[in-house]
Amino acid sequence: MVNIQTLDPTASPLDYYGWELRRQREAHGLKQGQLGEIIFCTGSLIGQIETTKKVPTRDFSERVDAALGTDGLFSRLIxxxxxxxxxxxxQPYAELEAKATYISTYQAQLVHGLLQTEEYARAVLATGMPDDLEGLVAARVERQRILERELPPLAWVVLDEAVLHRPIGGHEVMRRQLAHLLKFTGRRWMHVQVLPNKAGAHSSLAGSFTAMRFENDPDIVYTEDVISGHMTANPETVKEAALRYARVQAAALSTEESAELIARLMEERYGDRSQPEEQPVA
Structure with a gap:
């Protein structure tokens, strides 16, 4: 007799997804392998998702909706x-980020998560040695969907020039990441500036931070330490962060000059190489 794992659909969104996938599949009289053939994946993958051993993707969800005629159920759940x-x-930050009307951020170490390519994100997240790297990568890519809305938040990103020089994932990954940043040039709702090394001492030497504004809620300032993140709506902190951000922006290159610097570094630092690149070991 086949041992069928029993799921509690109230345990988590992932458990509910797996439980509902199994219920819908069985309601259509399909075995795992049969559904897999319809949506071009293996029956094993269907089983892993139904038992929460694998995190589904948005593409998988859309294909299941189309195959089972579930009216976007799985696309909404994902x-x-x-x-x-x-x-x-x-998670609390991600929920607020999805509701923000204006996001301003200074990043001293990395490209901001909303602007990361999938392969850059994978290299960044891998440094934490997570149990489910692909699940974290998929979650980060999912966050970026707020930029695809009909009315996305207005976002202003200032990157320290050091971010552009740090070869996360290797030269090819960085070349594609910088090319991705250039795609935002000229966008009305996304502005990217670079704080050049020549700026020297500046108002946010203490590190990265993000400020968010909302339609009907107080402004929020978000910072991270080595272990976790911290949010506050304290008016004095919000005011101080706004002042520091204004000074960082003033010291940064214009959006046009920033694009020129990014393009130049993309070619000079991450251009084609005749010799195989060596991966640094931290």
């Missing part, structure tokens, strides 16, 4: 599922 894969301490 956002909740992927958000639940984020670290517990980060």
């Amino acid at each position: 956002g909740l599922v992927l958000r639940s894969q984020l670290p517990t301490w980060f």
Whole structure:
């Protein structure tokens, strides 16, 4: 007799997704392998997702909806599922980020998560040696969907020039990441500036931070330490962060000059190489 794992659909969004997938598949009289053939994947993958051993993707969800005629059920569920894969301490921030009308951020170490390519994100997230790297990558990519809305938040990103020089994932990954940043040049709702090394001492030497504004809620300032993140709506902190950000922006290159620097570094630092690149070991 086949041992069928029993799921509690109330345990988590992922458990509910797996439970509902099994219920819908069986209601259509399909075995795992049969559904797999319809949506071009293996029956094993269907089984892994039904038993929460594998996190589904948005593409998988859309194909299941089309195959089972579930009227977008799984496409709606996947956002909740992927958000639940984020670290517990980060989930409140992700929920607010999805509601923000204006996001301003200074990043001293890395490209901001909303602007990361999938392969850059994978290299960044791998440094934490997570149990489910692909689930975290999928969750990060899912966050970026707010930029695809008909009315996305207005976002202003200032990157320290050091971010562009740090070869996360290797030269090819960085070349594609910088090319991705250039795609935002000229966008009305996304502005990217670079704080050049020549700026020297500046108002945010203490590190990265993000400020968010909302339609009907107080402004929020978000910072991270080595273990977790911290949010506050304290008016004095919000005011101080706004002042520091204004000074960082003033010291940064214009958006046009920033694009020129990014393009130049993409070619000079991450251009084609005749010799195989060596991966640094931290």
